Amino acid sequence: MELLGQPGPLRMRDNPLYVAMAIGLLMLPVLLFFRWYENRDVVTGARGPFPAAFGTEAPVAPEHVMRRKTGERALVHGLSVESTTDGARAVNLRTGKEYWRYGRQDEGSGVMSFDVSGRTVVIAYSDSTLVGVDLHTGKRLWREDLGYGKGFRNVSLGAGQALTAAPGAVRAFDERDGRSLWTAKTPKSCSAVGVYAVYALPDHVSAVPVMCNVASLDTDAEQYYLLLGVDNRTGKALWQRLISDPKWAVRGDAHTLAAPNPDTDDSPAVQLLDMSREGATPRADLDTTAWNPVGAGSGTVLLATDAQGNGDGNHDTVLHAYDTEDGRLAWRLKAPTGQEYGSGVIADGRVYLVRQPLLTKADAGRRIQGAELLVLDAATGRALHTLRLPAMTAPDDDVYFMKLDVHQVADGALSLSWRELSTDEQLIITD
Numbered sequence: 001m002e003l004l005g006q007p008g009p010l011r012m013r014d015n016p017l018y019v020a021m022a023i024g025l026l027m028l029p030v031l032l033f034f035r036w037y038e039n040r041d042v043v044t045g046a047r048g049p050f051p052a053a054f055g056t057e058a059p060v061a062p063e064h065v066m067r068r069k070t071g072e073r074a075l076v077h078g079l080s081v082e083s084t085t086d087g088a089r090a091v092n093l094r095t096g097k098e099y100w101r102y103g104r105q106d107e108g109s110g111v112m113s114f115d116v117s118g119r120t121v122v123i124a125y126s127d128s129t130l131v132g133v134d135l136h137t138g139k140r141l142w143r144e145d146l147g148y149g150k151g152f153r154n155v156s157l158g159a160g161q162a163l164t165a166a167p168g169a170v171r172a173f174d175e176r177d178g179r180s181l182w183t184a185k186t187p188k189s190c191s192a193v194g195v196y197a198v199y200a201l202p203d204h205v206s207a208v209p210v211m212c213n214v215a216s217l218d219t220d221a222e223q224y225y226l227l228l229g230v231d232n233r234t235g236k237a238l239w240q241r242l243i244s245d246p247k248w249a250v251r252g253d254a255h256t257l258a259a260p261n262p263d264t265d266d267s268p269a270v271q272l273l274d275m276s277r278e279g280a281t282p283r284a285d286l287d288t289t290a291w292n293p294v295g296a297g298s299g300t301v302l303l304a305t306d307a308q309g310n311g312d313g314n315h316d317t318v319l320h321a322y323d324t325e326d327g328r329l330a331w332r333l334k335a336p337t338g339q340e341y342g343s344g345v346i347a348d349g350r351v352y353l354v355r356q357p358l359l360t361k362a363d364a365g366r367r368i369q370g371a372e373l374l375v376l377d378a379a380t381g382r383a384l385h386t387l388r389l390p391a392m393t394a395p396d397d398d399v400y401f402m403k404l405d406v407h408q409v410a411d412g413a414l415s416l417s418w419r420e421l422s423t424d425e426q427l428i429i430t431d
Contacts, residue, residue: 010094013292023205025164042086042103046137051078051099054430055219055412058347061385062373062414062429068096069424075410076135081121083114088121088133093413093428104131115157120400128181130164132178134336142178146171158198159206159232159352165193170208170228178377182235196246201255203277206232211245225262227273227280238429240281250296250399252324256283258301260291272301272327286326288320295353299324299348300378304341307334315340315358316403321351321381331381342403342419350384352414355403359394363402370405373416374430392425394418 011205025291066166068091079099088101088111102121109127116122120141120262121133128150149165156174161181168191172181190212199207202378210226213221225245229238242262244247249259257273257280270286288303295302301324301368304316317340319333333357335341356371364425368391376383394402395418406416417426 005391008200019163026209029212031207040102041140042105043102043139044098044374045139046100047098050136051094052344053077053413054093054124054412056344057412058350058352058409059375059412059414059429059431060350062352062375062387064430065094065387065390066096066430067428068093068214068415068428073408073415075408075413075415075428076116076118077411078337078413079135079334079417081110081114081116081135083123085110087111087131088105088123089281090121090135090138090189093406094134102131102133102138105150105323113154115155115162116159117157117175119360120157120162122155122157122175124164125155126151126155127161130155130162130173130178132162132173132175136307141176142174144178144180145177154195156195156198156208159200159204161198163195163198163206165214167191167193168192168362170195172206172232182230182232183236184208184230184235186212186227186228187240189221190224191221196225199251199257199275200232200274201277204231205238205277206231207232207275207277207280209258211246221402226412227257227275228281229277238277241273241280248291248293250293250301251294252296252301252303253299256292256298256299256324258286258322260319260322261285272324283325284312285323286327292316294341294343295346295351296320298334298349298350298378300330300346302344302346302351304343319381330379333376333381340403342416345409345414346378347409349378351378352406352409354389354406354416356404359402364396366394373406389416392418392427395420 089101090099092099107359109125114123130144130145194211194214196209238265244260244262260268272283273280294304302321303320321330358426373387
């Protein structure tokens, strides 16, 4: 019984603590929903049958031209795969329509890099997350939160593995299920690592060029580059070799890397490195006065220079092809007066590159005619096929960048566009 004028027992609904707990319980599902919404995957799924490849090898006599949009893209099967701000998407090359799209809704994380194999797309995000996406369906296969190194991150695919950097190491994940496969330690002097690429070699070896001390701008640690040989079954470090900046290295064939000698800063001396399970050993030097690689593969390294042969000019008017076995000059090809070459790709024993009119700043923004796609025999330089290209609009850039480059040759198709991709014009060409 309550006495008149005396406070009665406090009801639960009148207790501020219980009220706060009740509100919290009611809000929890809402908060969980918003968290799920912000971090959910947005997947369109595949639209129609998986596009077939245009061929099983590089085009022999490319004639069919399709105009498409430019961007950071990878040709694989009948698709063009590109990164987006939140993930990746694939475009059907035959129709130009989006085939699938994958994205994350986390606004605090952007795409830093991506790589593509014949089955998988792996995306590296700025929040230190890797995501594997199935090439056929666009659906997520796996997600790995690395927990370190937020910011820019590179991921490279090779031998069925996705490689990325770890503190003082290189880590490998299975590209299909995301399993952590191995961790290869780098030297103590290489504590902050940046993975540049991966070269899959015979005999279960991956050669991995890395940048050491990538975060050393505010420290005294010297930045340098290493080529690491790793057993890609166990992660055992087999060997290491000091190299020059990997962006100047080109792969001449399955076991040869051509790159400037890091010990000769004032000389264009270029070494051919024989990469194997035993190491990366110099096989020969290229006898060249300039190092401007514009293509490599099928046992050939292709350089371009100006008419004087010193590589100092803006126009690449002479091609020089070197044999990767002994470094000898195999052939030389000079462009007709008033023309020059862009960069190309060597595949299946053939060189694919563009020969175009010499351009100046006055040509910026103009429609350019007279460019031709050349298919050459990589061993001899003999012309195998020529295709006159449709007119294309020159970019509004410096004259140095006004060159049409073949960017990729894969699965029966090739792509070409202006060097700096500063216009929306891209050509996809097939047999």
